[in-house]
Amino acid sequence: MSQTQPTHSINATGLADILERVLDKGIVIAGDIKIQIADIDLLTIKIRLLVCSVDKAMEMGINWWQEDTYLSTKAREKELMQQHETLEARLEKLEAISKPL
Structure with missing residues (x-):
């Protein structure tokens, strides 16, 4: 068999x-x-x-990974640009306040 x-x-x-x-x-x-x-x-x-x-x-x-700054260089660059713009605005305010009359 x-x-x-x-x-x-x-x-x-x-x-x-x-x-x-x-x-x-x-x-x-x-x-x-x-x-x-x-x-x-x-x-x-x-x-x-x-x-x-x-x-x-x-x-x-x-598509959450496209907005995560640890995973996406574009998202990180966007965040850095926003921080840069915020710092520039704060600097302009400080310079306007500190100007002598």
Whole structure:
């Protein structure tokens, strides 16, 4: 008697294929942790994780990394320009106050 290996209806895919699918479609992982004593909430932690490609995130309207000064040089430059303008305005005020009559 010869033994045959069982076949699966789902083809095995590599890790790269799975990662490509997840990044293309996106995946959401959500969970809540709640600590209670005698029906009194002491701590609630809500965890929301979205894994997708940058293109998919922007398609969904998520682009917070573009405004984060630690992640975006454009955002950092914008913040520095605002600080520069504020300092110039303060300097002009001080110079106007300190001018002799």
